[in-house]
Amino acid sequence: MGIVVTRPTKQFEIVTDLQALHESLAAAREIEGKDNVSKTERADLKRLLQKVDESTIVLTLRGLNSSEWNMIVIKNTEVVKDRLVKDVQQLVLESVPGMLESAEWKSTSEPIVFEGDEIASLIGSMSDSQTGELMVTVQELNSPNTSVPKDLADLI
Known part of the structure; x- marks a missing residue:
């Protein structure tokens, strides 16, 4: 089909x-x-x-399929004192390589090709605030809306 x-x-x-x-x-x-x-x-x-x-790299990321994303989340989540705790750094490290569509330098649009563990090294060198912002993007892409919200449809 x-x-x-x-x-x-x-x-x-x-x-x-x-x-x-x-x-x-x-x-x-x-x-x-x-x-x-x-x-x-x-x-x-x-x-x-x-x-x-x-000095700015622009990554274009695409959401993973749900089973792949769910496996990464399960693998990097543990229960601590009756609470689910996610290892954000590890979630980002494991999900971003599979989500990466392209990378380029912002100022020149010159493509960047990451080989081996280069993307993991880049992510590992990021500040906590950068990692947190990247995690928000990763979550947004891997938990997308799957239908038009009623409020949006009501605007028409």
């Missing part, structure tokens, strides 16, 4: 130079609210933001 379900995709950005990001945020806070921002201050901020963009 040829009819298949297309799982959702989403792009996720990983800034690899968190020092440049920190410096650009500090520079932006410094000039925020100033009446007279010099050309030098604007140029410095632009340079810092460009450095952040040059």
Whole structure:
């Protein structure tokens, strides 16, 4: 018959130079609210933001099929004192390689090909906040809406 379900995709950005990001945020806070921002201050901020963009990887991720996702969740969940506890880092490490459709540098759109454990190494080097944000994306893609919500249909 040829009819298949297309799982959702989403792009996720990983800034690899968190020092440049920190410096650009500090520079932006410094000039925020100033009446007279010099050309030098604007140029410095632009340079810092460009450095952040040059260090940013854009991943295009696609949700896994439900059985594959469920197996990863079960494998990385345990009961601790009557509560289910998920190993978020491990969930991300095990799910993202199978979800990865493509990767590219943000500033140049140059493709990135991850070989062997390179994607795992990248994920392992991410900050806790980056991992948490990636986990939200992973969960959204692997738990998509499967029908149109009534509230949305009522808008028509």
